[in-house]
Amino acid sequence: MSLSSSFQLLSFQRKVNDALQSVKRTLELERKPQLAADVDHTYGAKYGLVNLTSNAAIIAYMNCFDKLGLDATVLKSIDKTKPATLRFDSSTAWKFVKELDVDVPVNRSYEEKEETAYSDSSKNTKKTNIFKAVHHVKEYHWEVEVDWSISLYSGTSIEDKKVIKSRAYKTPLITQSNKGMGFKTLPPCDLSLSWLLQQIDTLNLNSQFKVDTEDAETKTPRRNSAVKNALDFTAQLRGWCQNIERSFFGHLVQILGSHNPALPKPHTFTMGQIRGITKQYSLFNPILPLMEEKSDQDGGGDDNGAENKSIIRLQSSNENNDDCKTLLSSQDISKLLNEHVRTLEAAVSGIN
DSSP: OOHHHHHHHHHHHHHHHHHHHHHHHHSOTTOOOEEGGGSOOOHHHHHHHHHHHHHHHHHHHHHHHHHTTOOHHHHHHOOTTSOEEEEEEEEEEEEEEEEEEEEEEEEEEEEEEEEEOOSSGGGOEEEEEEEEEEEEEEEEEEEEEEEEEEEEEETTOGGGOEEEEEEEEEEEEEESSSOOOOEEEOOOEEEEOHHHHHTEETTTTEEOOOOOTTSTTOOSSSSSHHHHHHHHHHHHHHHHHHHHIIIIIHHHHHHHHTOOOSSOOOOSOOHHHHHHGGGGSOOOOOOOOEEOOOOGGGOOOOOTTSOOOSSSEEOOOOOOSHHHHTBOOHHHHHHHHHHHHHHHHHHHHHHO
């Protein structure tokens, strides 16, 4: 195993161990969930675990989209007969405010000595004048407005898109050039939601992902079209986030980099601070391949009494067999998803 692979494995194991500690705090103290590899289980339980973790992922995604404006009301209004797309738009505009002449001290000076003599030599005086050089610099003050919005549209009807979240804010900027960036519209970033919506009962707000074990293309719990499509969407979602970071945040880095006052005036914030703020908050990841050894007295049914704080809920299963015996219940998954919502809300509140 290469050094890079070993590091990635250790990093993964550390994250899993941290997650298990959070799971133990979220569930009852006497509970001992473990990674599936450490629990004896049937082959059928592997399919159940894939369904459970995939549905947890779908609900976690929707918890995040809910904070971006895709709430239950919007979700129910989507026409699922047409492809649905989430779009991120952004623009910046520079407005000239004023021009100033600023005197900047230079680290250079010279002295002039002056001596005044009187008839009484004891009263002779000496005076030294010190002159410091200054550099005259022109400053150009701007007001930069940044706008972004998240919208939803069906099919190719981009002109009919519905804005579900937006924000506009202004920040002062000082340059030593009279050339501003003017108005700039950044390329939109689109994400297809078609697969995600197919996994959701938008009427009852349930997640309904399930591997079709009767499908001839289903080879294993991992090798099947359902899981492949789920992983494809995950990659698309990650790509969407990365595109926004490269385009939008990259442009903001360029703008803040042009802040160049004649006298040192640090900006109210830097891109390093903006990006670093996310590290101040720890989000709980509820997508965990966990199982639990249970006695025959524990039973395998689901208790739906847990309060659900997610935008959609896990569709409960009435199955009670050996394949489901080692799986966490719907109530357990709801508790883990509730913890995800709690940490997500804390992060969003702190950033805002």
